[in-house]
Amino acid sequence: MSLAKTLDQLEISPRKREILTLNHSYLMPNRVETWAGAGVPLVIGRREGYRFWDIDGHELQDLHINGGTYNLGHRNPELVRALVKAVATLDVGNHHFPSEARGRLAEALARHTPGDLHYSVLAPSGGEANDVAIKSARRATGRRKIVSLEAGYHGASGLSGAAGNDTEAAYFHSDYPDEFVKVPFGDLDAMEKALSGRDVAAVLIEPIPATFGFPIPEQDYLPGVRSLCDRYETLLVADEVQTGLGRTGQLWAVETFGVQPDMLISGKGLGGGLYPIGVVVMTREVGAWLGERGWGYVSTFGGSELGCVVALRSLEISASEETARNVAEMSVHLEQGLGDIRSRHPFLCDVRQKGLIVGLGFDDPYGGLKMAAALYPLGLWAMLAGFDRRYLQFKAGLLVDRAFLDEALEKLETAIRRVAG
Ligand SMILES: Cc1ncc(COP(=O)(O)O)c(C=O)c1O
Numbered sequence: 038m039s040l041a042k043t044l045d046q047l048e049i050s051p052r053k054r055e056i057l058t059l060n061h062s063y064l065m066p067n068r069v070e071t072w073a074g075a076g077v078p079l080v081i082g083r084r085e086g087y088r089f090w091d092i093d094g095h096e097l098q099d100l101h102i103n104g105g106t107y108n109l110g111h112r113n114p115e116l117v118r119a120l121v122k123a124v125a126t127l128d129v130g131n132h133h134f135p136s137e138a139r140g141r142l143a144e145a146l147a148r149h150t151p152g153d154l155h156y157s158v159l160a161p162s163g164g165e166a167n168d169v170a171i172k173s174a175r176r177a178t179g180r181r182k183i184v185s186l187e188a189g190y191h192g193a194s195g196l197s198g199a200a201g202n203d204t205e206a207a208y209f210h211s212d213y214p215d216e217f218v219k220v221p222f223g224d225l226d227a228m229e230k231a232l233s234g235r236d237v238a239a240v241l242i243e244p245i246p247a248t249f250g251f252p253i254p255e256q257d258y259l260p261g262v263r264s265l266c267d268r269y270e271t272l273l274v275a276d277e278v279q280t281g282l283g284r285t286g287q288l289w290a291v292e293t294f295g296v297q298p299d300m301l302i303s304g305k306g307l308g309g310g311l312y313p314i315g316v317v318v319m320t321r322e323v324g325a326w327l328g329e330r331g332w333g334y335v336s337t338f339g340g341s342e343l344g345c346v347v348a349l350r351s352l353e354i355s356a357s358e359e360t361a362r363n364v365a366e367m368s369v370h371l372e373q374g375l376g377d378i379r380s381r382h383p384f385l386c387d388v389r390q391k392g393l394i395v396g397l398g399f400d401d402p403y404g405g406l407k408m409a410a411a412l413y414p415l416g417l418w419a420m421l422a423g424f425d426r427r428y429l430q431f432k433a434g435l436l437v438d439r440a441f442l443d444e445a446l447e448k449l450e451t452a453i454r455r456v457a458g
Pocket residue numbers: 104161162163164165167190191192193243247276277278279304305315
């Protein structure tokens with residue numbers, strides 16, 4: 038069906054119709070058609086805290102928070118103040134030279150990351166930070182191969198894309214099957230087989246794979262991967278773009294599994310949803326190239342000074358005791374509420390939870406998709422898990438309160454009744 042015909046079937050304002058048509062014509066024809074066809078013709082307008090409003094006025098609770106980008110809420114007032122204050126005197130800076138904002142952020146990252154992670158390389162996105170991690174691992178080990186999970190997503194830039202979904206990478210002829218090896222999630226035997234040739238530079242892993250619907254690994258899986266890495270002299274890289282910054286109940290998910298990586302990636306929420314920034318924090322040994330090759334990685338916008346100011350504040354808030362306390366309390370509240378709903382509705386057949394990170398499994402091959410579509414008109418936006426459509430990612434921000442969660446749980450139950458009933 039043509040876009041115009043699909044739009045005719047939706048109740049939308051002339052302004053929204055114009056915006057959708059512009060985006061369809063000049064930016065993203067397939068995305069516009071997909072969302073319109075799914076009955077989600079969303080164009081986000083006002084946004085505040087953990088809510089946003091479609092430009093036609095529909096109010097939505099944000100349980101997607103863009104994978105943690107809005108961990109601290111949309112336009113968090115403290116972060117907005119930090120940005121506005123910074124822009125009075127700063128701009129992105131000149132990436133060739135040292136800067137106070139970059140130095141202070143890097144020192145805080147070294148302090149707030151586990152083990153002896155020390156040097157930071159600042160990038161404009163999570164994907165690019167993963168690219169830098171892969172290059173650093175190759176440089177440090179003299180090996181080319183990277184092992185990642187079949188269930189993993191690490192970004193869509195060059196190397197990070199090759200470390201993710203093979204079909205997506207192959208579509209752009211950017212897959213390198215000899216160099217990027219994929220193993221199943223949770224399978225230590227497969228991991229050992231992949232590493233035993235002693236030719237793997239790094240294992241790149243999301244501690245809890247987000248796009249796969251947050252399957253929680255067995256408590257001994259990540260420590261097992263760590264010891265295999267040690268045995269075969271392979272580096273361990275934790276992609277904490279989604280799982281980091283307090284969402285699991287600890288500042289970093291690796292801490293909840295008692296594992297120390299050689300590199301840790303952060304992004305998304307680090308920029309507070311206001312200024313793009315990504316980072317890879319690495320040990321002194323892995324980052325030895327930084328002492329030799331000043332321009333080994335160069336990015337005009339990587340570590341923009343405005344982004345660093347926001348990121349420092351965002352890191353401080355995420356790491357504070359007060360925030361951790363709220364995450365702990367709200368996680369328990371959410372767990373109880375989801376448990377109650379599950380006991381009443383077997384259609385909700387799986388609840389995966391670590392802190393405020395939640396994947397909900399439904400008894401339907403497209404359950405995640407159907408639930409996202411059912412929740413939208415009820416005023417809640419949550420995103421299905423792209424690699425497993427039975428699952429819905431149900432992601433609350435770090436500063437939510439009970440009333441917000443109760444409202445979301447009520448909508449969830451109503452949507453389950455509609456979809457299952
Ligand atoms: C786990 C993980 N790593 C990396 C990325 C890539 O981050 P960016 O979109 O900033 O490149 C994402 C984005 O969704 C992600 O979920």
